[in-house]
Amino acid sequence: xxxxxxxxxxxxxxxxxxxxxxxxxxxxxxxxxxxxxxxxxxxxxxxxxxxxxxxxxxxxxxxxxxxxxxxxxxxxxxxxxxxxxxxxxxxxxxxxxxxxxxxxxxxxxxxxxxxxxxxxxxxxxxxxxxxxxxxxxxxxxxxxxxxxxxxxxxxxxxxxxxxxxxxxxxx
Amino acid sequence: xxxxxxxxxxxxxxxxxxxxxxxxxxxxxxxxxxxxxxxxxxxxxxxxxxxxxxxxxxxxxxxxxxxxxxxxxxxxxxxxxxxxxxxxxxxxxxxxxxxxxxxxxxxxxxxxxxxxxxxxxxxxxxxxxxxxxxxxxxxxxxxxxxxxxxxxxxxxxxxxxxxxxxxxxxx
Numbered sequence: 001x002x003x004x005x006x007x008x009x010x011x012x013x014x015x016x017x018x019x020x021x022x023x024x025x026x027x028x029x030x031x032x033x034x035x036x037x038x039x040x041x042x043x044x045x046x047x048x049x050x051x052x053x054x055x056x057x058x059x060x061x062x063x064x065x066x067x068x069x070x071x072x073x074x075x076x077x078x079x080x081x082x083x084x085x086x087x088x089x090x091x092x093x094x095x096x097x098x099x100x101x102x103x104x105x106x107x108x109x110x111x112x113x114x115x116x117x118x119x120x121x122x123x124x125x126x127x128x129x130x131x132x133x134x135x136x137x138x139x140x141x142x143x144x145x146x147x148x149x150x151x152x153x154x155x156x157x158x159x160x161x162x163x164x165x166x167x168x169x170x171x
Numbered sequence: 172x173x174x175x176x177x178x179x180x181x182x183x184x185x186x187x188x189x190x191x192x193x194x195x196x197x198x199x200x201x202x203x204x205x206x207x208x209x210x211x212x213x214x215x216x217x218x219x220x221x222x223x224x225x226x227x228x229x230x231x232x233x234x235x236x237x238x239x240x241x242x243x244x245x246x247x248x249x250x251x252x253x254x255x256x257x258x259x260x261x262x263x264x265x266x267x268x269x270x271x272x273x274x275x276x277x278x279x280x281x282x283x284x285x286x287x288x289x290x291x292x293x294x295x296x297x298x299x300x301x302x303x304x305x306x307x308x309x310x311x312x313x314x315x316x317x318x319x320x321x322x323x324x325x326x327x328x329x330x331x332x333x334x335x336x337x338x339x340x341x342x
Contacts, residue, residue: 010255020255024275027235028222028244037239051199060231061247064198065239068208073199074232082228084181084191104195 003039004167006032007148021148021169023119027061037065039166040117040145044070047142050112051075055101055130056082058119062147066117075107075114077130088136090129101126103133110138121146121165124155131161174210175338177203178319192319192340194290198232208236210337211288211316215241218313221283222246226272226301227253229290233318237288246278246285248301259307261300272297274304281309292317292336295326302332 006026013020026032040062051073054063060076067074080089080100087102108114116130127144134141141161149156149165156163177197184191197203211233222244225234231247238245251260251271258273279285287301298315305312312332320327320336327334 008256013255014252022255024247024254024256024278027238028246028278030221030238030242030244033238033245034242050201054232057228057231057249057253060228061225061235061245064232064235067198067201067204068236068239071201071205073201074204075199076195076232078228081185083195084184084193085179085195107195107199 001032001035003032003036003147004169007167021120021150023058023147033065036147036166037062037069040147040164041066041069043145043164044115044142048113049115049142051108051114053077053103053108053114053116053130053134055116055118055126059117062119063117066115066145070115075103077101077103077116077133088133090133090136092125092129094125099126101129101133103137105137108134108137108139112139113142114139115142116144116161118146120148120150121155121159121163122150123153124158127155128158128160131159172203172206174203174207174318175340178338192291192321194229194318204236207318207337208233208240211318211335212237212240214316214335215286215313219284220286220313222279222285224248224274224279224285224287224301224305226287226289226297230288233290234288237286237316241286246274248272248274248287248304259304261304261307263296263300265296270297272300272304274308276308279305279308279310283310284313285310286313287315287332289317291319291321292326292330292334293321294324295329298326299329299331302330
């Protein structure tokens with residue numbers, strides 16, 4: 001199965017000139033969704049992963065299904081103000097301005113073996129901040145996994161842990 | 172296993188006087204997360220479900236894992252402006268003001284058999300709007316499922332399809 005066949009391009013979203021990779025056709029197709037979870041999880045099936053960390057919002061979809069596939073816990077990284085207990089946060093630069101991600105300070109015990117998951121790797125700002133957050137709380141980051149890598153944006157160079165991607169676009 | 176033991180109360184979140192039910196300890200516990208997916212899915216294992224519809228953001232976590240458990244597709248309902256293709260939307264009233272949810276207009280074929288999922292049923296506004304959206308696009312709504320029901324808020328009375336909840340608080 002070529003998972004790329006289950007993505008679709010949406011021109012000019014979220015703004016003019018951008019071609020957005022829409023993953024919803026893949027999600028809606030039972031076999032394609034199942035195959036995406038197998039492919040994302042493949043490097044980690046013998047890695048004694050204790051938690052999958054998913055990045056809000058689409059990273060929740062892949063991360064939660066991976067956590068069940070790998071039979072481990074799921075930990076959310078969220079946008080500011082969404083997590084109810086004590087959090088730590090990381091800011092990162094955007095093209096215009098900055099953004100921030102948060103994790104519960106008690107979400108991961110020191111030495112937990114984790115995979116960090118998002119749907120699409122673009123410039124890498126969000127994922128790099130997520131990797132930093134998990135380092136801050138002492139987790140053992142086995143790797144980061146994204147379904148789609150927009151290789152022409154060179155986000156891979158910003159990620160300081162092993163990176164696994166399933167679909168590569170525009171090398 | 173008593174799943175309620177894996178929730179925790181966070182006082183005064185998101186505002187003073189509210190006791191927030193935090194599901195993140197449950198998510199982080201592999202066995203509790205697995206049991207929550209089994210319990211949420213139990214009424215539907217022989218229902219020929221074709222898609223689980225999850226409500227952003229925490230509904231994505233339970234909904235995606237349920238879609239894999241039931242071996243069907245996953246369809247997201249999102250906040251306004253997040254879905255890239257043509258959408259339909261429903262507004263609903265909040266205590267102060269209103270909010271809105273959206274679904275891709277082509278996300279579900281007429282007659283698809285679906286379950287709509289969220290983490291917590293409070294006053295029911297979001298879930299009732301999601302049910303309305305799925306009716307608007309002609310899906311066959313087999314049921315709605317929430318992990319936690321805050322029964323004292325009487326949200327159940329607003330839901331016009333069969334409703335399954337796993338943990339009931341404050342009857």
